[in-house]
Amino acid sequence: MEQAREMASVACRALEDKKGEDIRVIDISEISVLADYFVIASGSSNSQxxxxxxxxxxxxxxxxxxxxxxxxxxxxxxxxxDYGDIIVHVFDTESRSFYNLERIWSDGKQIEL
Incomplete structure (x- = not known):
């Protein structure tokens, strides 16, 4: 679990470096076997x-x-x-609002890294 947290931290820093918007980390380890964490971020355009x-x-x-x-x-x-222990989702703003993974996975815990 500690390695997964470090992986999520690396992904978050990479997203921050390129001005990713509304970066969230959700701990899904208690509710899913898919991964330990989802890292979710938005870009304002397809190129971003x-x-x-x-x-x-x-x-x-x-x-x-x-x-x-x-x-x-x-x-x-x-x-x-997909990095196994973490899954990184990068959306454009409109798609993120439409799919709303934060709501779907609301049983997970949003964490700060």
């Missing part, structure tokens, strides 16, 4: 979403974390990066 995703991938790779899956890269509206 791409920049956020690229920076997360770069920083996670440099930290030695292996990406298991990437979904949605071509859409630019919602990209999912």
């Amino acid at each position: 979403v791409t920049a956020l995703v690229d920076n997360v991938e770069e920083k996670m790779h440099k930290a030695g974390y292996i990406q298991k899956q990437r979904e949605g890269q071509n859409s630019g509206t919602w990209v999912l990066l």
Whole structure:
């Protein structure tokens, strides 16, 4: 669990570096077997979403974390990066509001890193 928290911290810093908006971390370890944490952020445009995703991938790779899956890269509206213990969701503003993962996963605990 401590490694997952550190992974989430690396992802958050990468999102902050590129001015990701409304960055949230949700601890889902008690309610799901999918992952320990969701890291959720928004970009104001498709190009910012791409920049956020690229920076997360770069920083996670440099930290030695292996990406298991990437979904949605071509859409630019919602990209999912699966690192096993954490899943990073990067949305454009409209898609984030529509899918509202924070509401769906409200049984999880939002945490500060």
